[in-house]
Amino acid sequence: MANQGPAYYSPYPTALYEGVSTPVEGKAILLDKEVDEETAMREIAKQMLTKENATIFPGPQVLYSYSDEARKKAALIKEMAEVLNAKMIPMYDYRPKYPKIDAEIEINPNHPNLTIWHNDIKAAIFIGVHCHYANVALKMVRCETDCYTIAMCALSGHEDAMATIRDQHASDLEQFIKIAREVKAELKL
Amino acid sequence: MASIKDMTDTHNWSGQKLVTADHMLFEAPREKHFMTGSEVLKEAVKRCTVDASVSYPITPQSEAAHLIGELWAEGYVGMYFRGENEFGVMAEVAGCAMAGARTITTTSGPGTLRAMENFPQWSGTRIPCQLILMARGINSPLTIQPDNLEVTFMLETGCMIWYAENVQELFDMSIAAFIVAEKPDVHVPIVTVVDGFFVSHTRESVMLPADDIALFPYEPYKAPLPPIDSETPPGRFLRDPFVMKSNYISYATHASWQWEVRSAVERSRRYAKHFLKGLVHVTGSEDAEIAFVTCGTASHQAKEAERELMKHGIKSKVIKLRTIRPFPKEELLKELEGVKHIFVPEFNVVGWLEKEVKTALHNNHTANIVGGPRVAGGMSLPAEAILKEVFEHINVEGK
Numbered sequence: 001m002a003n004q005g006p007a008y009y010s011p012y013p014t015a016l017y018e019g020v021s022t023p024v025e026g027k028a029i030l031l032d033k034e035v036d037e038e039t040a041m042r043e044i045a046k047q048m049l050t051k052e053n054a055t056i057f058p059g060p061q062v063l064y065s066y067s068d069e070a071r072k073k074a075a076l077i078k079e080m081a082e083v084l085n086a087k088m089i090p091m092y093d094y095r096p097k098y099p100k101i102d103a104e105i106e107i108n109p110n111h112p113n114l115t116i117w118h119n120d121i122k123a124a125i126f127i128g129v130h131c132h133y134a135n136v137a138l139k140m141v142r143c144e145t146d147c148y149t150i151a152m153c154a155l156s157g158h159e160d161a162m163a164t165i166r167d168q169h170a171s172d173l174e175q176f177i178k179i180a181r182e183v184k185a186e187l188k189l
Numbered sequence: 190m191a192s193i194k195d196m197t198d199t200h201n202w203s204g205q206k207l208v209t210a211d212h213m214l215f216e217a218p219r220e221k222h223f224m225t226g227s228e229v230l231k232e233a234v235k236r237c238t239v240d241a242s243v244s245y246p247i248t249p250q251s252e253a254a255h256l257i258g259e260l261w262a263e264g265y266v267g268m269y270f271r272g273e274n275e276f277g278v279m280a281e282v283a284g285c286a287m288a289g290a291r292t293i294t295t296t297s298g299p300g301t302l303r304a305m306e307n308f309p310q311w312s313g314t315r316i317p318c319q320l321i322l323m324a325r326g327i328n329s330p331l332t333i334q335p336d337n338l339e340v341t342f343m344l345e346t347g348c349m350i351w352y353a354e355n356v357q358e359l360f361d362m363s364i365a366a367f368i369v370a371e372k373p374d375v376h377v378p379i380v381t382v383v384d385g386f387f388v389s390h391t392r393e394s395v396m397l398p399a400d401d402i403a404l405f406p407y408e409p410y411k412a413p414l415p416p417i418d419s420e421t422p423p424g425r426f427l428r429d430p431f432v433m434k435s436n437y438i439s440y441a442t443h444a445s446w447q448w449e450v451r452s453a454v455e456r457s458r459r460y461a462k463h464f465l466k467g468l469v470h471v472t473g474s475e476d477a478e479i480a481f482v483t484c485g486t487a488s489h490q491a492k493e494a495e496r497e498l499m500k501h502g503i504k505s506k507v508i509k510l511r512t513i514r515p516f517p518k519e520e521l522l523k524e525l526e527g528v529k530h531i532f533v534p535e536f537n538v539v540g541w542l543e544k545e546v547k548t549a550l551h552n553n554h555t556a557n558i559v560g561g562p563r564v565a566g567g568m569s570l571p572a573e574a575i576l577k578e579v580f581e582h583i584n585v586e587g588k
Contacts, residue, residue, distance in 0.1 A: 011445045016452040021459070022374045060415070096438070110442040131373055131413035132315050132449065139445040155411055156374035159452075 011139035015159040022157040028165040029157065037172075038179065040165050044125070045180035047148050047163070048084040049189055051123035056081050057107050059091045059129030061154070069170055070128075076173040077127060083180045085189070086125075089115060094133050109133035113144035123148040126161065127168075134158055152176075193264050196406065201238045203264045205403035210368040214361055214464060217398035226388040229356040229395050230295070230321060231256035233363040238403045240267040240290035243281045245274055245300065251323045251389035253295045275300035279307035279320075286316035286378075289409025289416040291367060295321040297385050301339045302327055311378040312347030312450050315414050317370035317407070318378050320348070321363060324485075325385035326537070326566065334567020335386040337485065340513070341541035347450040349379040349457055350513040351465070352484040356393045359383050362511075365464035367404065373411045375457045377450060382513075384486040384536060386567075413453075458515050468517035471524050473506030474499075478529040479579065480556075482521065482546050484510045487534045487570060494575035505579075510542075518549040525550070530583055531558045534575055538565045557582070 015021075023029045028040030035043075048054040062074045081088050089107050096110040103118035109129070116124065124147055126134050134151060138160035141149050150165075151158035152173075157166035168176075196202050208217065213236060224232070230253045234242070242261065244254035261269030267290070272278030278294055285292040296304065301322060311318065322343070326336025343350060351366060353359040363381050370379040383389060409416040461468055473495045481491035488509040495505045508524045510517055525531065531550075533543040543560030550558065562578045564570045 011441070011448050014448045014452050016455045021456055024459075096442070098434075111438045113441075114438075130415055132376075133414070135413070135449045135452070136442065136445045139448060140441050144441075156372070 011143045014139055020159045022159050023164060023166055025167065028163070029159060030163050037165060040163055041176050041179045042183055044150050044152075044163050044165070045084065045176070045183040046187070047123045047150065048086055048125065049180070049184055049187055051148055053119055053121045054084060054086040054123040055119065055121045056084075056086050056088045056125045056127065057091050057129070058088065058127055059133070060093060061130065062128030063090055063092065065128075072170040073128070073173060076170060076177065080173065080177055080180065083177055083184065087119070089119070091129055091133075094130070109137040112137040112141050116141060116145045116147050121147050123150070125150045125152055126158075127152045128154075131155055131158070135160055201403050201406065202267065203403070205236070205238070205265075205401055207238070207405045208402045210365060210404060210464065213364060213398060213402060213404060217402060219396040219398050222395050222397050223392055224356060224395055225252070225390055225392050226323070226356050226359050226383055227252040227256055227390070229360045229397075230363060231260060232397055232400070233360045234293060235260055235265045235400055236398070236403045237293075237364060237367055238291065238406045239265075239293055240407070241285040241292045242266055242269045243272050243278045243285065243292070243294050244269070245272045245278045245296070247300070251295070251297070251385065253321060253323065253389065257293065257295070275304040276307065279304035279311070282318050282320075283307060283311055283314065283316060286311075286318040287314060287417050289407070289412075289418070291371075291407040292316075292318040293321065294318070295323060297323040298325040298327050298333075298336075298339055299331065302342060305342065308343065308346035308348055308378070313446065315376045315412065315450070315453070316378055317367070317376050317412075319363065319366050319370065320378065320380045322380050322382045323385040323389040324382055324536075328566070332566055335384050336536055336565050336567060337382070337384060338537040338539065338565070340382055341537070341539055343380055344514065344541065344545075347377060347447075347454065348514065349375075349377060349454055350382060351379065351461070351511060352382045352513055353388065354485055354488045354509060356388060356391075356395045358511075359388060360395055360397065362465065364404065365461075367407070369457050369460040369464060371407055372457070372460055373413060375453050375460065376413050377453045377457075382485065387486045455515050461512055461515070465511050467520065468510070468512045468515075469520045469524060470509045470511060471506055472509075474504035475506070476527060477504040477506040478527065479503065479505035479532070479583070480525060480528040480530070481505065481507045481532050481534060481575070482510065482542070483507060483534060484513065484542060485536070487536060490570045490572055491532075491534055491575060493572035494579070497572055497576055498579065503579075513545065516545060516549060521546070521549055522553055525554055525556060528556050530579075531556045532575070532578060532582075533558065533560050534570060534578075535560075535563050536565065536570060538563060
């Protein structure tokens with residue numbers, strides 16, 4: 001993503017219209033630059049460790065999915081939160097919450113900015129969110145907030161996040177946790 | 190006739206060996222056949238492990254829907270049924286695709302407009318179904334003739350639009366279309382257009398791979414929205430409250446959602462470039478100052494005009510657009526370097542391709558753009574008409 005938010009009151013222009021697309025296999029995107037995965041993982045760890053109220057938003061694919069991979073990932077995300085000193089606020093489902101979301105305890109893809117504003121979140125990881133909803137949310141977060149968004153995607157990645165890394169399976173999360181521990185030690189946190 | 194078997198890791202239900210799209214399109218040996226566009230579409234569908242097809246095969250359209258029905262009877266297509274009308278067909282296609290089925294249908298002209306509301310709904314729900322649009326025009330009195338006016342109505346539906354020139358391109362494109370549409374970061378519907386009658390009903394030579402191979406099946410759990418299953422009710426988000434509200438949250442969601450659909454179409458460029466070997470195809474003289482920007486069978490006629498112009502010692506080139514959405518702006522600009530006169534021959538009265546070209550080139554190119562020649566209502570587009578247009582606009586010797 002070329003610019004960190006807040007951008008405008010509208011999600012336009014989206015990253016695609018600013019010339020940033022999803023990363024090719026084996027690569028990641030940091031803002032508008034293509035980088036290798038390890039570089040991205042180090043920057044993601046740094047952002048999460050140094051920004052205020054860093055939070056992980058786990059979505060339905062890791063909260064409810066009935067697979068060994070999902071179970072393994074869920075345990076690793078918990079470990080990731082501990083290593084990054086991050087809070088966890090789940091995206092339970094994709095239905096807008098009316099009359100009012102409890103922004104303290106959940107985030108929703110149709111009004112993700114409310115949770116970010118309420119908790120003053122300056123860096124966040126989206127993980128386990130179906131790609132369409134992640135993209136809808138990421139566009140809104142950038143236009144409404146100054147949160148540094150990170151998308152750790154099991155498929156193709158998300159160009160509307162400030163950092164995106166693709167094909168993230170359990171083994172990749174293990175690798176990320178290892179790198180995050182190293183960065184944490186380097187930063188003496 | 191294929192016998193129905195269980196799907197395995199290596200073979201589909203009709204016993205065809207599963208292969209990648211790269212193998213199917215670029216590596217598998219091919220043999221020459223002589224077929225109509227409708228027949229060739231049947232051959233493409235046969236090799237795509239298609240789960241479902243819905244049709245409203247009225248006369249006269251093409252035989253395509255009927256022939257896909259035969260594939261079901263032969264055991265190559267998982268499910269096939271008739272809708273009550275075109276609107277019903279497109280709604281049922283949506284249902285099949287939302288439930289995780291690789292789905293195809295075909296229509297043309299007035300049927301397309303009758304079903305119109307469904308197309309932006311298809312893209313909004315991120316289904317990767319394929320519509321083969323055998324263009325035949327829209328007007329009163331009802332036309333059944335070749336004309337591609339309906340394409341202009343499809344341009345802003347959020348669907349990808351590819352345009353095939355001939356039966357060979359129809360075969361290759363309709364296979365690649367599924368694969369590109371199903372990429373998780375794309376995952377929007379694709380409309381593969383051919384000019385009705387000129388392609389659908391005309392027999393041409395076509396190179397086909399053997400029919401004992403087929404594409405790997407669609408993987409719905411890689412979709413960007415949860416597919417319908419026993420835990421996910423259909424159309425959940427369509428009933429969710431934000432769509433009904435008049436407040437900023439609702440506006441922001443809708444805006445973001447629509448930009449996301451358009452972004453998804455843009456993401457298809459990289460895949461389309463690979464499978465179509467470029468979003469544009471150029472023939473003629475590289476250093477020409479005259480260019481024809483075309484799609485579909487108008488490309489064929491423009492190529493004939495290019496050859497005729499060469500006999501007069503006039504260099505020209507034909508830039509055929511293989512994709513209309515996404516529009517290949519960068520590729521077009523690159524191919525138009527040094528060009529002074531652009532002609533856009535079309536099979537419709539409104540000149541929708543001319544408008545697309547002018548939009549793309551506005552403030553980016555100084556060439557004179559001529560929207561024409563245009564024919565409609567079933568008229569053919571002889572090379573002579575294209576030459577006449579060129580000679581009327583350009584002072585050249587030997588005309």
